[in-house]
Amino acid sequence: MATVTSEIPARFSTPEPATRDSSVDLGQRLKRMRLENGWTLEEVSQRCGVARSTLSKIENGQMSPTYDVLQRIMRGTELDIVELFDARRQNAPFGRRSVTRRGEGKLHPTDTYRYEVLATDLSQKEILPFKARVVARSLDDFPGWVRHQGEEFVCVLSGRVKVFTEFYEPVELAEGDSTYFDSKMGHAIISLSEEDAEILWVCTGITTLK
Incomplete structure (x- = not known):
């Protein structure tokens, strides 16, 4: 891989500062997915073996879940971890089609x-x-x-x-x-x-x- 210089005008040479994606509000998404399934915190706690107080802190942004805790929540609730981390899928319509002649x-x-x-x-x-x-x-x-x-x-x-x-x-x-x-x-x-x-x-x- 080589950087091109011979054919590139000088004004092209200065890269723009990298932009950062907005952070994922993991707790709010977990809460949304829990409520969509009609579960209480106590029910989720029993399903995945994570303390109710811990779940509450995660949902309220007071604690970041460890990888182990996150895995237990996902396994216990059978929720989609891809949906959890993909903001675009939260309100994505389903079953659409478009035809352009x-x-x-x-x-x-x-x-x-x-x-x-x-x-x-x-x-x-x-x-x-x-x-x-x-x-x-x-x-x-x-x-x-x-x-x-x-x-x-x-x-x-x-x-x-x-x-x-x-x-x-x-x-x-x-x-x-x-x-x-x-x-x-x-x-x-x-x-x-x-x-x-x-x-x-x-x-x-x-x-x-x-």
Whole structure:
């Protein structure tokens, strides 16, 4: 892995400060999951062998559970530990579906890309899917690196592109090629083909395009 310098404008070279995710309020989530199942503290205590007072302190944020205690709670209650640590799943709708017919996405043009956002009838999505025509032909078309939380997947539908990422050499992709990368790493995509390349782009960690 090599840092790219020859093709990257100077304004791209300074990384932005890393952002930190908000902390997980574990106690409140445990309480929510307990109440959803209609259990009292005493009932949970009997199920998992953890003192009622300890459970109360955990739920009220007065104590952080050890790994052993957390395991006993999860085993005794048969709750989903993935849901416990995933804030996005708390109020996530269930059993949804969206169909976007060709050309019926929401258009969102910018100086560098012409986005067509898909599945716009769904809110609270885990991912943001869209197609994009890559208008940019040079890194000079960008004010700097694009960065955000999450991950993303890009697949070339037509044409050819060059994908620039902060910590890797640029890579050229042709029709049918794809790449997957960490969105917190600076990135930008330009067209190499005579016509604007078209790509399928799927991102996590963002809900709107800028």
